[in-house]
Amino acid sequence: MRVGADSVVAVGWKSWDVGMTTAKDASESSAAIDLEASDDRALVSAFQAGRREAFDELVRRHQRHIFQLCYRYAGNQEDAADLAQDVFVRAFKGLRNFKGESAVATWLHRVGVNACLNRIAIKRPIVEPIEAAQHVDAQARDPLDEVVRGERAAAVRAAIARLPPKQRATLMLRVYDELSHDEIAKILGSSVGAVKANFFHALGNLRRVMKTKP
Amino acid sequence: MTKHLSPAETIDALEGTLAADRAAHADACGTCGAQIEELRAVMRDVVEAGAVPEPSPLMWDVLQHRIRAATAAESPVLPLWRRSWKPAVALGAIAATALLAALLRTPAPPAPAPAIEPAVTVAAAVPVEEDYAWDLVVNLAANLSHDDVHDLAPSGVASAVLVENMTPREREALVKLIQREMGGLE
Numbered sequence: 001m002r003v004g005a006d007s008v009v010a011v012g013w014k015s016w017d018v019g020m021t022t023a024k025d026a027s028e029s030s031a032a033i034d035l036e037a038s039d040d041r042a043l044v045s046a047f048q049a050g051r052r053e054a055f056d057e058l059v060r061r062h063q064r065h066i067f068q069l070c071y072r073y074a075g076n077q078e079d080a081a082d083l084a085q086d087v088f089v090r091a092f093k094g095l096r097n098f099k100g101e102s103a104v105a106t107w108l109h110r111v112g113v114n115a116c117l118n119r120i121a122i123k124r125p126i127v128e129p130i131e132a133a134q135h136v137d138a139q140a141r142d143p144l145d146e147v148v149r150g151e152r153a154a155a156v157r158a159a160i161a162r163l164p165p166k167q168r169a170t171l172m173l174r175v176y177d178e179l180s181h182d183e184i185a186k187i188l189g190s191s192v193g194a195v196k197a198n199f200f201h202a203l204g205n206l207r208r209v210m211k212t213k214p
Numbered sequence: 215m216t217k218h219l220s221p222a223e224t225i226d227a228l229e230g231t232l233a234a235d236r237a238a239h240a241d242a243c244g245t246c247g248a249q250i251e252e253l254r255a256v257m258r259d260v261v262e263a264g265a266v267p268e269p270s271p272l273m274w275d276v277l278q279h280r281i282r283a284a285t286a287a288e289s290p291v292l293p294l295w296r297r298s299w300k301p302a303v304a305l306g307a308i309a310a311t312a313l314l315a316a317l318l319r320t321p322a323p324p325a326p327a328p329a330i331e332p333a334v335t336v337a338a339a340v341p342v343e344e345d346y347a348w349d350l351v352v353n354l355a356a357n358l359s360h361d362d363v364h365d366l367a368p369s370g371v372a373s374a375v376l377v378e379n380m381t382p383r384e385r386e387a388l389v390k391l392i393q394r395e396m397g398g399l400e
């Protein structure tokens with residue numbers, strides 16, 4: 001997507017954003033359309049015409065991505081679920097004014113990022129204990145290797161949770177949400193130089209923390 | 215030896231967007247090169263840590279139920295006042311603009327007439343009892359009835375309007391005429 005770096009691997013929602021068809025005029029027959037077969041924009045039109053079930057269908061389609069987004073910011077499943085709920089409640093209110101200038105998925109992602117950033121400003125995440133976050137797939141490569149990788153990932157998440165809010169937000173927006181430095185600067189109200197410096201210090205702090213781990 | 219990479223340049227190096235001359239430094243400098251590699255390793259860890267464990271399959275139904283409950287009191291359709299406030303404001307703005315334009319089009323009141331210098335100072339020069347013209351006016355006026363005076367004299371308003379509507383040249387001519395007339399009395 002926007003990240004040109006070879007080292008910044010997308011973890012995310014590219015594939016999730018695929019498949020949004022062009023908008024069609026759903027207002028004409030919003031009451032009659034088959035919600036499951038409709039594209040996102042048709043669902044939005046149906047919702048704006050008063051069909052609440054259209055929103056339920058949007059939730060079904062996008063809840064996994066929004067939950068994953070929230071989990072990275074919240075650090076545990078319980079808070080991630082609360083945050084995801086908050087995102088969809090905001091989306092419910094915002095969709096009434098949605099003009100379709102971007103894909104519904106992109107718009108929802110932005111709503112989610114805003115909610116998550118608010119949370120960063122309010123609360124430091126409680127990172128889930130390793131046991132809860134770890135799901136060992138016995139059919140996977142090497143179960144022992146999976147355990148080690150899971151422990152490492154949990155330690156990194158815990159370290160990210162301890163970063164100062166601005167460094168954490170910058171890291172998340174850059175690595176997980178794949179925003180450009182310029183976009184991050186606009187969101188966080190700082191300069192591109194400051195964003196890069198925050199990103200640098202976030203990685204440096206993580207390196208220091210991780211060095212102390214076995 | 216050139217300067218080490220700044221934090222921003224280190225990020226550019228990590229993302230492959232560093233300018234060529236600085237990239238040459240990064241390649242040649244052991245300190246900068248080591249730092250970039252360390253941060254690259256941290257970045258890999260961060261990316262890997264972004265994988266989110268799959269929640270219980272029941273969680274999705276629970277989440278949907280919670281969202282439905284939290285939005286139950288809300289309506290998908292905007293209230294009428296929120297839907298119509300923009301057109302109403304637009305109409306108001308158009309009406310205000312039209313009114314302003316109409317006001318600006320009405321002709322401005324005429325500029326105040328240039329002050330006319332007192333043309334005469336005769337009154338001070340000739341005592342009124344010796345003035346035969348005054349004597350004539352008094353005699354004529356004595357023979358006029360009230361109605362005759364009313365019919366003959368232009369109303370104050372009409373004369374004021376006449377004077378106000380005069381062009382500067384007309385005003386100048388009038389002043390000269392009065393001066394001449396007054397001068398003739400001397």
